[in-house]
Amino acid sequence: MTGAHPVVTDGADETRVSGEWGGGVSPFRVSWAKLMMWLFLLSDTLTFAGLLSGYGYSRLSSPSWPASHEVFNLNLVGLMTFILICSSATMAMAVTAAKSERWADAVRFVGLTILGGLVFLGMQAYEWSHFIGEGARLSGNPWGAPLFSASFFVITGFHGLHVTAGVVYLATVLARSARRRYTADGVEVAGLYWHFVDLVWVFIFTLLYLI
Amino acid sequence: MASSTPGGLQVSDRTEAVAGHAEAAAHQGYGVYVRTWVWLLVFTLLELGAATVALPRAVTVTLLVALALMKGSLIVAYFMHLRFERLQFVYAVLSPFIFAIILFGAIAPDAIFRVH
Numbered sequence: 001m002t003g004a005h006p007v008v009t010d011g012a013d014e015t016r017v018s019g020e021w022g023g024g025v026s027p028f029r030v031s032w033a034k035l036m037m038w039l040f041l042l043s044d045t046l047t048f049a050g051l052l053s054g055y056g057y058s059r060l061s062s063p064s065w066p067a068s069h070e071v072f073n074l075n076l077v078g079l080m081t082f083i084l085i086c087s088s089a090t091m092a093m094a095v096t097a098a099k100s101e102r103w104a105d106a107v108r109f110v111g112l113t114i115l116g117g118l119v120f121l122g123m124q125a126y127e128w129s130h131f132i133g134e135g136a137r138l139s140g141n142p143w144g145a146p147l148f149s150a151s152f153f154v155i156t157g158f159h160g161l162h163v164t165a166g167v168v169y170l171a172t173v174l175a176r177s178a179r180r181r182y183t184a185d186g187v188e189v190a191g192l193y194w195h196f197v198d199l200v201w202v203f204i205f206t207l208l209y210l211i
Numbered sequence: 212m213a214s215s216t217p218g219g220l221q222v223s224d225r226t227e228a229v230a231g232h233a234e235a236a237a238h239q240g241y242g243v244y245v246r247t248w249v250w251l252l253v254f255t256l257l258e259l260g261a262a263t264v265a266l267p268r269a270v271t272v273t274l275l276v277a278l279a280l281m282k283g284s285l286i287v288a289y290f291m292h293l294r295f296e297r298l299q300f301v302y303a304v305l306s307p308f309i310f311a312i313i314l315f316g317a318i319a320p321d322a323i324f325r326v327h
Binding site: 027028029030038042045046049050053056057059060061069074078081082085086088089091092093096188191192195196198199202203205206207210211 | 240241244245247248251252255258259261262263271272275276278279282283286287289290291292296297299300303304307308310311314315318319321322323325
Protein backbone atom coordinates (compact mmCIF):
# COMPACT_ATOMS: atom_id res chain seq x y z
CA MET A 1 0.00 0.00 0.00
CA THR A 2 1.26 3.46 -0.85
CA GLY A 3 0.97 6.32 1.59
CA ALA A 4 0.13 4.16 4.58
CA HIS A 5 -1.15 6.28 7.44
CA PRO A 6 -2.39 5.62 10.98
CA VAL A 7 -5.80 4.70 9.60
CA VAL A 8 -4.75 1.08 9.37
CA THR A 9 -3.21 0.82 12.83
CA ASP A 10 -6.04 2.00 15.04
CA GLY A 11 -8.93 -0.13 13.93
CA ALA A 12 -8.15 -3.35 15.73
CA ASP A 13 -7.89 -2.08 19.33
CA GLU A 14 -10.59 0.43 18.64
CA THR A 15 -13.25 -2.11 17.75
CA ARG A 16 -12.06 -4.46 20.46
CA VAL A 17 -11.83 -1.96 23.30
CA SER A 18 -14.51 0.63 22.75
CA GLY A 19 -16.42 -0.08 19.58
CA GLU A 20 -17.22 2.24 16.70
CA TRP A 21 -17.54 5.33 18.89
CA GLY A 22 -14.28 4.90 20.78
CA GLY A 23 -12.28 7.35 18.72
CA GLY A 24 -8.76 6.03 18.57
CA VAL A 25 -6.00 7.42 16.38
CA SER A 26 -8.23 8.02 13.38
CA PRO A 27 -11.86 8.16 14.51
CA PHE A 28 -13.23 9.08 11.10
CA ARG A 29 -11.08 6.60 9.16
CA VAL A 30 -10.53 9.05 6.30
CA SER A 31 -7.23 10.46 5.11
CA TRP A 32 -6.01 13.79 6.41
CA ALA A 33 -6.40 15.41 2.98
CA LYS A 34 -9.99 14.21 2.70
CA LEU A 35 -10.91 15.47 6.17
CA MET A 36 -9.38 18.89 5.40
CA MET A 37 -11.23 19.09 2.09
CA TRP A 38 -14.53 18.33 3.83
CA LEU A 39 -13.82 21.00 6.45
CA PHE A 40 -13.07 23.52 3.69
CA LEU A 41 -16.25 22.54 1.83
CA LEU A 42 -18.28 22.97 5.03
CA SER A 43 -17.04 26.53 5.48
CA ASP A 44 -17.67 27.17 1.79
CA THR A 45 -21.21 25.79 2.17
CA LEU A 46 -21.88 28.33 4.89
CA THR A 47 -20.51 31.13 2.69
CA PHE A 48 -22.94 30.19 -0.07
CA ALA A 49 -25.70 29.78 2.53
CA GLY A 50 -24.98 33.37 3.60
CA LEU A 51 -25.15 34.64 0.02
CA LEU A 52 -28.34 32.74 -0.74
CA SER A 53 -30.09 33.83 2.46
CA GLY A 54 -29.10 37.43 1.68
CA TYR A 55 -30.65 36.96 -1.75
CA GLY A 56 -33.75 35.40 -0.16
CA TYR A 57 -34.10 38.33 2.20
CA SER A 58 -33.80 40.95 -0.54
CA ARG A 59 -36.28 39.10 -2.71
CA LEU A 60 -38.90 38.45 -0.03
CA SER A 61 -38.72 41.96 1.38
CA SER A 62 -38.82 43.62 -2.03
CA PRO A 63 -42.24 44.91 -3.15
CA SER A 64 -41.71 43.42 -6.60
CA TRP A 65 -39.27 41.05 -8.26
CA PRO A 66 -38.82 40.33 -11.97
CA ALA A 67 -40.26 36.99 -13.20
CA SER A 68 -37.16 34.92 -13.89
CA HIS A 69 -38.52 33.14 -16.97
CA GLU A 70 -39.09 36.51 -18.63
CA VAL A 71 -35.49 37.56 -18.05
CA PHE A 72 -33.43 34.37 -18.27
CA ASN A 73 -33.16 31.85 -21.06
CA LEU A 74 -34.18 28.71 -19.18
CA ASN A 75 -33.13 26.45 -22.07
CA LEU A 76 -29.59 27.76 -21.82
CA VAL A 77 -29.52 27.45 -18.03
CA GLY A 78 -31.03 23.94 -18.26
CA LEU A 79 -28.25 22.96 -20.65
CA MET A 80 -25.63 24.44 -18.28
CA THR A 81 -27.12 22.34 -15.46
CA PHE A 82 -27.08 19.25 -17.67
CA ILE A 83 -23.39 19.78 -18.53
CA LEU A 84 -22.39 20.29 -14.90
CA ILE A 85 -24.22 17.11 -13.81
CA CYS A 86 -22.49 15.16 -16.60
CA SER A 87 -19.08 16.51 -15.54
CA SER A 88 -19.81 15.43 -11.97
CA ALA A 89 -20.60 11.91 -13.22
CA THR A 90 -17.36 11.71 -15.24
CA MET A 91 -15.45 12.94 -12.17
CA ALA A 92 -16.96 10.15 -10.06
CA MET A 93 -15.89 7.68 -12.75
CA ALA A 94 -12.36 9.14 -12.75
CA VAL A 95 -12.16 8.38 -9.01
CA THR A 96 -13.33 4.79 -9.57
CA ALA A 97 -10.79 4.33 -12.38
CA ALA A 98 -7.96 5.76 -10.26
CA LYS A 99 -8.89 3.50 -7.32
CA SER A 100 -8.63 0.42 -9.49
CA GLU A 101 -5.30 1.68 -10.94
CA ARG A 102 -6.66 2.23 -14.43
CA TRP A 103 -4.81 5.50 -14.82
CA ALA A 104 -5.35 5.92 -18.56
CA ASP A 105 -9.13 5.82 -17.95
CA ALA A 106 -8.79 8.16 -14.96
CA VAL A 107 -6.91 10.70 -17.11
CA ARG A 108 -9.57 10.47 -19.82
CA PHE A 109 -12.41 11.00 -17.34
CA VAL A 110 -10.67 13.95 -15.65
CA GLY A 111 -10.15 15.41 -19.13
CA LEU A 112 -13.88 15.09 -19.87
CA THR A 113 -14.67 16.74 -16.53
CA ILE A 114 -12.41 19.70 -17.38
CA LEU A 115 -14.08 19.95 -20.78
CA GLY A 116 -17.48 20.08 -19.07
CA GLY A 117 -16.24 22.83 -16.75
CA LEU A 118 -14.90 24.88 -19.67
CA VAL A 119 -18.13 24.54 -21.68
CA PHE A 120 -20.10 25.61 -18.58
CA LEU A 121 -17.86 28.66 -18.13
CA GLY A 122 -18.21 29.56 -21.82
CA MET A 123 -21.99 29.44 -21.55
CA GLN A 124 -21.93 31.50 -18.37
CA ALA A 125 -19.74 34.12 -20.08
CA TYR A 126 -22.28 34.23 -22.93
CA GLU A 127 -25.16 34.56 -20.44
CA TRP A 128 -23.41 37.36 -18.54
CA SER A 129 -22.55 39.35 -21.67
CA HIS A 130 -26.13 38.99 -22.91
CA PHE A 131 -27.47 40.11 -19.51
CA ILE A 132 -25.07 43.07 -19.38
CA GLY A 133 -25.98 43.96 -22.97
CA GLU A 134 -29.62 44.24 -21.91
CA GLY A 135 -28.62 46.80 -19.28
CA ALA A 136 -28.09 44.73 -16.13
CA ARG A 137 -25.50 46.18 -13.75
CA LEU A 138 -24.39 45.56 -10.17
CA SER A 139 -26.14 48.80 -9.22
CA GLY A 140 -29.39 48.27 -11.09
CA ASN A 141 -31.29 46.86 -14.06
CA PRO A 142 -34.19 47.65 -16.40
CA TRP A 143 -36.57 45.14 -14.76
CA GLY A 144 -37.05 46.80 -11.36
CA ALA A 145 -35.55 45.75 -8.02
CA PRO A 146 -31.85 46.78 -8.21
CA LEU A 147 -30.87 43.84 -5.99
CA PHE A 148 -32.16 41.46 -8.65
CA SER A 149 -29.13 41.93 -10.89
CA ALA A 150 -26.77 42.57 -7.97
CA SER A 151 -27.53 39.21 -6.34
CA PHE A 152 -27.41 37.50 -9.74
CA PHE A 153 -23.91 38.78 -10.49
CA VAL A 154 -22.53 38.16 -7.00
CA ILE A 155 -23.90 34.63 -6.60
CA THR A 156 -23.33 33.27 -10.12
CA GLY A 157 -19.98 35.07 -10.20
CA PHE A 158 -18.90 33.49 -6.95
CA HIS A 159 -19.95 30.10 -8.27
CA GLY A 160 -18.22 30.70 -11.62
CA LEU A 161 -15.06 31.54 -9.70
CA HIS A 162 -15.34 28.15 -8.00
CA VAL A 163 -15.74 26.43 -11.38
CA THR A 164 -12.67 28.29 -12.68
CA ALA A 165 -10.63 27.26 -9.64
CA GLY A 166 -11.89 23.71 -10.11
CA VAL A 167 -10.75 23.64 -13.74
CA VAL A 168 -7.26 24.79 -12.68
CA TYR A 169 -7.22 22.24 -9.82
CA LEU A 170 -8.30 19.41 -12.15
CA ALA A 171 -5.74 20.47 -14.77
CA THR A 172 -2.98 19.84 -12.22
CA VAL A 173 -4.62 16.52 -11.27
CA LEU A 174 -4.69 15.61 -14.97
CA ALA A 175 -1.06 16.56 -15.56
CA ARG A 176 0.17 14.64 -12.53
CA SER A 177 -2.05 11.61 -13.16
CA ALA A 178 -0.86 11.42 -16.77
CA ARG A 179 2.73 11.12 -15.47
CA ARG A 180 1.55 8.59 -12.85
CA ARG A 181 2.62 10.97 -10.11
CA TYR A 182 -0.67 11.12 -8.27
CA THR A 183 -2.60 8.95 -5.85
CA ALA A 184 -6.15 7.68 -6.07
CA ASP A 185 -6.75 9.51 -2.77
CA GLY A 186 -5.70 12.77 -4.42
CA VAL A 187 -8.12 12.23 -7.28
CA GLU A 188 -10.90 11.48 -4.79
CA VAL A 189 -10.25 14.70 -2.83
CA ALA A 190 -10.28 16.73 -6.06
CA GLY A 191 -13.54 14.95 -6.91
CA LEU A 192 -15.08 16.11 -3.62
CA TYR A 193 -14.39 19.72 -4.61
CA TRP A 194 -15.86 19.26 -8.07
CA HIS A 195 -19.04 17.60 -6.78
CA PHE A 196 -19.43 20.44 -4.30
CA VAL A 197 -19.39 22.94 -7.18
CA ASP A 198 -22.16 20.87 -8.80
CA LEU A 199 -24.04 20.70 -5.48
CA VAL A 200 -24.01 24.49 -5.08
CA TRP A 201 -25.25 24.91 -8.64
CA VAL A 202 -28.29 22.72 -7.85
CA PHE A 203 -29.41 25.32 -5.31
CA ILE A 204 -28.45 28.33 -7.42
CA PHE A 205 -30.34 26.86 -10.38
CA THR A 206 -33.43 26.31 -8.23
CA LEU A 207 -33.42 29.49 -6.16
CA LEU A 208 -32.18 32.04 -8.71
CA TYR A 209 -33.59 30.76 -11.98
CA LEU A 210 -36.61 28.54 -11.31
CA ILE A 211 -38.42 29.90 -8.25
CA MET B 212 3.94 -6.77 6.05
CA ALA B 213 3.24 -9.61 8.52
CA SER B 214 4.96 -9.30 11.85
CA SER B 215 5.60 -11.77 14.64
CA THR B 216 4.35 -9.50 17.41
CA PRO B 217 0.65 -9.59 18.26
CA GLY B 218 0.39 -5.86 17.56
CA GLY B 219 2.02 -6.32 14.19
CA LEU B 220 -0.40 -9.05 13.27
CA GLN B 221 -3.30 -6.79 14.07
CA VAL B 222 -1.81 -4.15 11.82
CA SER B 223 -1.48 -6.49 8.88
CA ASP B 224 -4.98 -7.90 9.41
CA ARG B 225 -6.36 -4.41 9.43
CA THR B 226 -4.40 -3.48 6.30
CA GLU B 227 -5.85 -6.41 4.43
CA ALA B 228 -9.34 -5.63 5.61
CA VAL B 229 -9.06 -1.99 4.48
CA ALA B 230 -7.45 -2.93 1.16
CA GLY B 231 -10.12 -5.56 0.57
CA HIS B 232 -12.84 -3.00 1.22
CA ALA B 233 -11.29 -0.49 -1.19
CA GLU B 234 -10.99 -3.19 -3.83
CA ALA B 235 -14.62 -4.18 -3.40
CA ALA B 236 -15.64 -0.53 -3.78
CA ALA B 237 -13.55 -0.17 -6.92
CA HIS B 238 -15.02 -3.33 -8.43
CA GLN B 239 -18.55 -1.99 -8.04
CA GLY B 240 -17.67 -0.11 -11.21
CA TYR B 241 -19.49 2.81 -12.71
CA GLY B 242 -23.05 1.47 -12.29
CA VAL B 243 -23.92 3.43 -9.16
CA TYR B 244 -22.68 6.68 -10.75
CA VAL B 245 -24.62 6.09 -13.95
CA ARG B 246 -27.78 5.50 -11.89
CA THR B 247 -27.14 8.65 -9.82
CA TRP B 248 -26.54 10.62 -13.03
CA VAL B 249 -29.83 9.38 -14.56
CA TRP B 250 -31.81 10.30 -11.41
CA LEU B 251 -30.22 13.76 -11.31
CA LEU B 252 -31.29 14.33 -14.91
CA VAL B 253 -34.82 13.07 -14.18
CA PHE B 254 -35.11 15.43 -11.19
CA THR B 255 -33.77 18.32 -13.27
CA LEU B 256 -36.41 17.70 -15.96
CA LEU B 257 -39.09 17.52 -13.24
CA GLU B 258 -37.81 20.84 -11.87
CA LEU B 259 -38.00 22.49 -15.28
CA GLY B 260 -41.50 21.04 -15.66
CA ALA B 261 -42.61 22.28 -12.22
CA ALA B 262 -41.27 25.76 -13.02
CA THR B 263 -43.11 25.96 -16.37
CA VAL B 264 -46.49 24.43 -15.49
CA ALA B 265 -48.92 26.90 -13.91
CA LEU B 266 -49.50 25.77 -10.32
CA PRO B 267 -50.30 27.70 -7.14
CA ARG B 268 -47.17 29.56 -6.05
CA ALA B 269 -46.83 27.67 -2.76
CA VAL B 270 -47.01 24.31 -4.56
CA THR B 271 -44.36 25.32 -7.11
CA VAL B 272 -41.98 26.58 -4.42
CA THR B 273 -42.44 23.47 -2.24
CA LEU B 274 -41.93 21.15 -5.22
CA LEU B 275 -38.82 22.97 -6.41
CA VAL B 276 -37.21 23.09 -2.96
CA ALA B 277 -38.00 19.40 -2.35
CA LEU B 278 -36.53 18.39 -5.72
CA ALA B 279 -33.40 20.50 -5.10
CA LEU B 280 -32.91 18.87 -1.69
CA MET B 281 -33.31 15.42 -3.26
CA LYS B 282 -30.74 16.24 -5.96
CA GLY B 283 -28.36 17.64 -3.33
CA SER B 284 -28.73 14.50 -1.20
CA LEU B 285 -27.97 12.26 -4.19
CA ILE B 286 -24.80 14.22 -4.97
CA VAL B 287 -23.58 14.19 -1.37
CA ALA B 288 -24.49 10.53 -0.73
CA TYR B 289 -23.21 8.92 -3.93
CA PHE B 290 -20.92 11.28 -5.88
CA MET B 291 -19.27 12.56 -2.70
CA HIS B 292 -19.42 9.06 -1.26
CA LEU B 293 -20.74 10.15 2.13
CA ARG B 294 -23.11 7.17 2.30
CA PHE B 295 -20.09 4.86 2.43
CA GLU B 296 -18.16 6.74 5.13
CA ARG B 297 -18.13 5.94 8.81
CA LEU B 298 -21.21 7.06 10.72
CA GLN B 299 -19.29 9.42 13.04
CA PHE B 300 -17.76 11.12 9.99
CA VAL B 301 -21.22 11.56 8.46
CA TYR B 302 -22.47 13.18 11.69
CA ALA B 303 -19.39 15.40 11.95
CA VAL B 304 -19.86 16.60 8.38
CA LEU B 305 -23.63 17.11 8.48
CA SER B 306 -24.11 18.66 11.93
CA PRO B 307 -22.70 22.13 11.03
CA PHE B 308 -25.66 22.50 8.65
CA ILE B 309 -27.65 23.45 11.73
CA PHE B 310 -26.00 26.87 11.33
CA ALA B 311 -27.36 27.23 7.80
CA ILE B 312 -30.83 26.28 9.04
CA ILE B 313 -30.60 28.80 11.90
CA LEU B 314 -29.49 31.44 9.38
CA PHE B 315 -32.46 30.81 7.06
CA GLY B 316 -34.87 30.40 9.96
CA ALA B 317 -33.80 33.64 11.63
CA ILE B 318 -34.00 35.71 8.47
CA ALA B 319 -37.13 34.33 6.80
CA PRO B 320 -39.84 35.68 9.18
CA ASP B 321 -38.23 39.11 9.16
CA ALA B 322 -38.28 39.20 5.38
CA ILE B 323 -41.74 37.69 4.91
CA PHE B 324 -43.59 39.86 7.46
CA ARG B 325 -41.85 43.10 6.60
CA VAL B 326 -44.39 45.81 5.87
CA HIS B 327 -43.82 47.35 2.48
